[in-house]
Amino acid sequence: MRRRVVITGMGAITPLGHNVRETIEAQLQGRNGVGPIESFDASRFPTKFAAQVKNFDLARFIPDCRRWMHSGINSQFAAVAAQEALEHAGLLNDTRVDRNRFGVYLGSGEGIQDFHNLLSWIYQAYRRETRQLDTATFERGALSVFHPERESEQELHTTPAHLAAHFDLRGPNYNCLTACAASSQAVGEATELIRHGDADLMLVGGAHSMIHPFGVTGFNLLTALSTRNDAPEKASRPFDLYRDGFVLGEGAAMLVLEELEHAKRRGADILAEVTGYGSTADAFRVTDSHPDGRGAIACMKAALKDSRLNLSDIGYINAHGTSTKVNDSVETLAIKKVFGEQAYRIPVSSTKSMMGHLIAAAGAIELITCVEVLRRGVLPPTINYEMPDPECDLDYIPRTAREKRVQHALSNSFGFGGQNIALIVSRFSS
Amino acid sequence: MSTPSRRAVITGIGIISPIGLDAASYWHSLREGRSGIRPIQSFDASGLPVRIAGEIPHFNAKDYLEKEQRKSLRVMARTIQLAVAGAQRALDDGQVDKSKLDPTRFGVEFGAGLIATELNDLIEAACVSANCQPGRVDLEKWGEQGIPLIQPLWMLKYLPNMLACHVSILHDARGPNNSITESDVASLLALGEAYRILLRDQADFFLVGGAESKINPLSMVRQCLFEHLSRRNEEPTKACRPFDRWRDGLVLGEGAGVFVVEDLEHARRRGARIYAEIVGFGAAFDPGMRGDGLARAIDAALADAGIGPEEVDHVNAHGLSTPESDAWEARSLHKVFGSCSPPVPVFAAKSYIGNLGAGGGTTELAASVLAMSNNGPVPPTLNYEQADPDCPIEVLSREPRPMTRPHVVKVSFTQMGQCAAVVVRQWS
Numbered sequence: 001m002r003r004r005v006v007i008t009g010m011g012a013i014t015p016l017g018h019n020v021r022e023t024i025e026a027q028l029q030g031r032n033g034v035g036p037i038e039s040f041d042a043s044r045f046p047t048k049f050a051a052q053v054k055n056f057d058l059a060r061f062i063p064d065c066r067r068w069m070h071s072g073i074n075s076q077f078a079a080v081a082a083q084e085a086l087e088h089a090g091l092l093n094d095t096r097v098d099r100n101r102f103g104v105y106l107g108s109g110e111g112i113q114d115f116h117n118l119l120s121w122i123y124q125a126y127r128r129e130t131r132q133l134d135t136a137t138f139e140r141g142a143l144s145v146f147h148p149e150r151e152s153e154q155e156l157h158t159t160p161a162h163l164a165a166h167f168d169l170r171g172p173n174y175n176c177l178t179a180c181a182a183s184s185q186a187v188g189e190a191t192e193l194i195r196h197g198d199a200d201l202m203l204v205g206g207a208h209s210m211i212h213p214f215g216v217t218g219f220n221l222l223t224a225l226s227t228r229n230d231a232p233e234k235a236s237r238p239f240d241l242y243r244d245g246f247v248l249g250e251g252a253a254m255l256v257l258e259e260l261e262h263a264k265r266r267g268a269d270i271l272a273e274v275t276g277y278g279s280t281a282d283a284f285r286v287t288d289s290h291p292d293g294r295g296a297i298a299c300m301k302a303a304l305k306d307s308r309l310n311l312s313d314i315g316y317i318n319a320h321g322t323s324t325k326v327n328d329s330v331e332t333l334a335i336k337k338v339f340g341e342q343a344y345r346i347p348v349s350s351t352k353s354m355m356g357h358l359i360a361a362a363g364a365i366e367l368i369t370c371v372e373v374l375r376r377g378v379l380p381p382t383i384n385y386e387m388p389d390p391e392c393d394l395d396y397i398p399r400t401a402r403e404k405r406v407q408h409a410l411s412n413s414f415g416f417g418g419q420n421i422a423l424i425v426s427r428f429s430s
Numbered sequence: 431m432s433t434p435s436r437r438a439v440i441t442g443i444g445i446i447s448p449i450g451l452d453a454a455s456y457w458h459s460l461r462e463g464r465s466g467i468r469p470i471q472s473f474d475a476s477g478l479p480v481r482i483a484g485e486i487p488h489f490n491a492k493d494y495l496e497k498e499q500r501k502s503l504r505v506m507a508r509t510i511q512l513a514v515a516g517a518q519r520a521l522d523d524g525q526v527d528k529s530k531l532d533p534t535r536f537g538v539e540f541g542a543g544l545i546a547t548e549l550n551d552l553i554e555a556a557c558v559s560a561n562c563q564p565g566r567v568d569l570e571k572w573g574e575q576g577i578p579l580i581q582p583l584w585m586l587k588y589l590p591n592m593l594a595c596h597v598s599i600l601h602d603a604r605g606p607n608n609s610i611t612e613s614d615v616a617s618l619l620a621l622g623e624a625y626r627i628l629l630r631d632q633a634d635f636f637l638v639g640g641a642e643s644k645i646n647p648l649s650m651v652r653q654c655l656f657e658h659l660s661r662r663n664e665e666p667t668k669a670c671r672p673f674d675r676w677r678d679g680l681v682l683g684e685g686a687g688v689f690v691v692e693d694l695e696h697a698r699r700r701g702a703r704i705y706a707e708i709v710g711f712g713a714a715f716d717p718g719m720r721g722d723g724l725a726r727a728i729d730a731a732l733a734d735a736g737i738g739p740e741e742v743d744h745v746n747a748h749g750l751s752t753p754e755s756d757a758w759e760a761r762s763l764h765k766v767f768g769s770c771s772p773p774v775p776v777f778a779a780k781s782y783i784g785n786l787g788a789g790g791g792t793t794e795l796a797a798s799v800l801a802m803s804n805n806g807p808v809p810p811t812l813n814y815e816q817a818d819p820d821c822p823i824e825v826l827s828r829e830p831r832p833m834t835r836p837h838v839v840k841v842s843f844t845q846m847g848q849c850a851a852v853v854v855r856q857w858s
Contacts, residue, residue, distance in 0.1 A: 136475070151652045151656055415591060
């Protein structure tokens with residue numbers, strides 16, 4: 001009998017709210033978090049809008065926040081979501097649990113580069129005569145303007161290290177960055193660490209913001225973003241015929257995973273159980289997912305096998321549903337390949353229609369959405385779904401939330417480069 | 431859950447390092463006591479306070495790819511090219527016939543770090559938008575005129591998951607695929623995770639390791655700003671001196687260390703040569719190198735392996751060569767191994783190649799695995815000349831030493847406190 005893993009706390013900060021409750025209530029009301037980019041002048045970028053976290057001030061959440069003084073907003077989001085999740089689980093200052101058995105596994109993004117100083121010194125070090133960059137000039141210039149702590153805080157291990165140090169979590173500590181699948185993969189692998197006995201508790205999730213000049217530039221160059229600048233609130237429209245790309249979101253989502261007996265012993269409120277995890281690679285192209293959904297199909301099947309559930313047990317799917325042409329049709333195809341005729345019976349929605357795409361953090365907030373579906377019996381809608389696409393013919397819960405009691409929910413996350421993760425959460429029953 | 435009958439063995443080693451571009455030449459250089467630390471040649475580093483590194487002088491990624499695969503090199507930063515090359519050498523070394531592998535049971539896992547953009551990729555865009563005022567980019571000009579001057583796949587060239595992605599694409603590996611981005615402990619965490627995945631029967635065959643190069647102008651600037659780097663520019667081969675009393679900082683290196691790790695039965699079926707077996711893994715966090723985190727990670731790995739500290743031949747150390755880090759590591763090792771008699775000595779591979787960052791753990795471990803399979807000796811740690819009273823350990827130095835016990839413990843950690851340990855057993 002393997003060790004069972006349950007969820008005993010959740011926290012989030014998203015374009016729809018500063019905590020889980022606000023985020024979920026906004027989702028169920030079909031609210032939209034997308035608007036013009038405010039953090040920098042994007043007025044001449046191909047895409048001028050995003051789903052941003054509003055009115056964020058770390059000190060309002062964590063009074064002594066010196067640790068994050070030079071951190072990117074990604075790490076600051078992580079701190080807020082982690083604090084909420086730990087508080088929710090009753091573990092913020094609980095000295096009775098063994099902190100050596102409490103680890104961290106994030107799928108968290110990078111910090112934010114010093115865009116202005118970097119480009120300024122590339123320009124100043126460029127020699128038109130030789131058409132070469134004078135690297136020694138660049139080095140001296142960059143050394144004089146870059147801020148040491150801010151540079152160091154961009155490193156990928158800093159986000160989980162700060163959480164572990166601040167909240168005293170001394171167990172195994174990881175960060176994986178598998179693009180848009182990252183935080184789902186973190187949940188899955190952390191589940192395995194608890195199952196195996198490496199830890200009794202894991203703080204898991206992700207944090208990311210790519211709403212900065214380099215981030216928008218990079219995705220615009222890949223033509224992955226929607227450019228519906230005349231109607232940003234209509235831009236994220238997963239599965240709709242007129243979808244034209246995804247909308248960048250930002251934020252963080254964290255969960256506390258706990259070994260079942262451990263949770264019972266301390267009388268924790270059990271929110272749901274993690275019952276299935278599947279991880280595969282497309283091994284196809286760095287730019288496109290496999291056209292037959294090969295990896296997506298395999299990961300959903302692997303998660304179902306891991307959960308020992310039947311196809312008919314799954315009552316809701318939170319889709320990766322990015323609102324790009326390719327993802328949404330391939331994901332639909334993959335769901336149909338896995339679930340056969342039953343696919344038409346299972347409601348599927350993409351909450352990216354409201355929150356945008358939180359990139360590395362997307363999977364964790366979408367898993368929290370699934371847990372709330374199990375708890376509330378209400379399914380969040382896919383907003384902006386207006387014109388059916390013949391290639392996308394499932395029940396996408398268009399525009400308004402729907403009541404339905406669900407025992408088991410599945411969440412998909414697919415990363416650029418071909419990592420596919422599926423997670424299944426179930427209502428807890430002993 | 432682990433299936434008790436399953437065992438994970440190392441059957442291939444791929445090394446791309448400053449002292450050798452495959453496992454055999456790496457081993458040869460270790461045996462010769464040859465340092466790979468030298469003045470930086472690949473770009474003009476004269477504007478930096480640190481101008482030495484473990485640079486790989488003649489690395490050409492084309493040598494590792496089939497002709498039709500080479501066009502993908504354009505979207506690979508050097509770090510990714512090193513990973514791809516290391517993976518190819520691991521498959522070569524393991525004499526793997528890919529056509530006989532089940533792609534769905536073939537996993538890939540890499541440790542990776544932040545990859546800095548090549549400055550040349552942004553010159554044209556910078557010239558049209560950063561020419562007004564020092565320290566400012568005109569975002570309107572950047573948006574309108576700058577962005578179209580950058581190559582469309584620019585971002586993909588630098589994503590840390592692309593090491594594992596490209597390797598999976600080149601070798602049709604459709605099993606679990608992860609990229610651990612945890613600084614200097616990344617590749618050891620990746621190895622530990624792949625080991626567990628094999629044991630729980632979710633894959634039969636893995637390419638697992640890490641790769642990194644920070645030897646480029648932007649990464650070097652960043653490292654000079656926040657890392658404790660050795661300033662021994664005048665004597666590069668003496669600069670990296672783990673645990674030595676006169677160590678003055680770390681030295682950056684570049685490279686890749688990739689293992690073929692597979693289930694024992696799978697290895698036997700294909701008649702693979704077995705180097706060693708992975709038998710234990712542990713990880714822990716220690717806030718800021720003060721407490722017992724590293725010792726706890728080692729204890730967990732020893733317990734996982736079911737052995738005591740006295741069954742360990744030597745520790746393959748992190749050995750960063752900074753004053754604080756080595757002292758904390760030595761105290762932690764003393765805590766675990768201090769009561770063993772005879773003492774469990776320590777070897778530090780960074781003294782040869784510098785700090786490979788996310789590629790370090792597996793590249794360093796390969797030295798011990800090669801020693802095991804060649805029946806020793808364990809190479810000496812370079813530049814260990816004067817013992818440091820702050821480092822209460824016995825460092826293997828000067829003389830190669832035959833192996834006398836069947837296990838090696840490899841440790842890695844970050845300076846923020848993430849720690850990992852892996853136990854490897856000699857194959858017999």
